[in-house]
Amino acid sequence: MSQMQNHPGEPAAWSFSEWTRGNNTAEYWRAATAIVLEYRINGDAAEIGLALHDRAVALGYAHIIMDSLSRQGDRTATIVFPLTERVTKEQYARLASVLMEELGQYRAASGNMAFTHLIHVDHLCDQLFVPGAVIAPKAKINETEKAYQNMDPRRFEAGGPAAAVHLVAPILTSHDGLFEWTPNASEIAQMDANALLASIGVDLTANGQLLSE
Structure with missing residues (x-):
């Protein structure tokens, strides 16, 4: 003072x-x-x-x-x-x-x-x-x-705490949008395997269908 x-x-x-x-x-x-x-x-x-x-x-x-x-x-x-x-x-x-x-x-x-x-x-x-x-x-x-x-x-x-990173599983929808669901662990593993095989040129289809279908 x-x-x-x-x-x-x-x-x-x-x-x-x-x-x-x-x-x-x-x-x-x-x-x-x-x-x-x-x-x-x-x-x-x-x-x-x-x-x-x-x-x-x-x-x-x-x-x-x-x-x-x-x-x-x-x-x-x-x-x-x-x-x-x-x-x-x-x-x-x-x-x-x-x-x-x-x-x-x-x-x-x-x-x-x-x-x-x-x-x-x-x-x-x-x-x-x-x-x-x-x-x-x-x-x-x-x-x-x-x-x-x-x-x-x-x-x-800083102005506030850093935002947390949230990893959210993608939502799969049908073409008409009537059904929505989150893939389970087995489906996610199959999709990852398909993506990996496709990336190295492996044919994933049998008679025009994915092997996982």
Whole structure:
């Protein structure tokens, strides 16, 4: 809030990290006291904020839900998880990854897991603090040491989960459309065999009829 008072009418960049010279570049970064995860808004701003809030409540974590802005000035939603102690770059990266997995929320902002990531606020941004368990970094990292080993948290930067591939057996119909059925396993095997033999030039007919008929 003091930053906004110093720059009235301008968005202010917020960080929950400590810097040696007040510059948000990696060489000046010292430690973080919270994990900050920002999400792009598509439509109703309250919807994604509520989804983040509900999941954090279900997990039992203390958190802050905030209106925020991207660097381009687009409205975003941010969730902040306070920590019981300061964390290193490596601890920040692991905790950010784990928390993104636990939230399971898509449309994460690009660079969301970077320890140098800043959020932007203006006079229209509201904040809501929700009490709960404050995350103990070392305990959380130890607790999830064997979890999410093959995770790719950057997938949450997408607009949603990848569509599942559905393989549906073809529907066979008679010429007049009166009868429809899905071939059984035996019929599918026979059709596959016919197709394979035909592909190598084997004559599949006897007196003008397929051998399977």
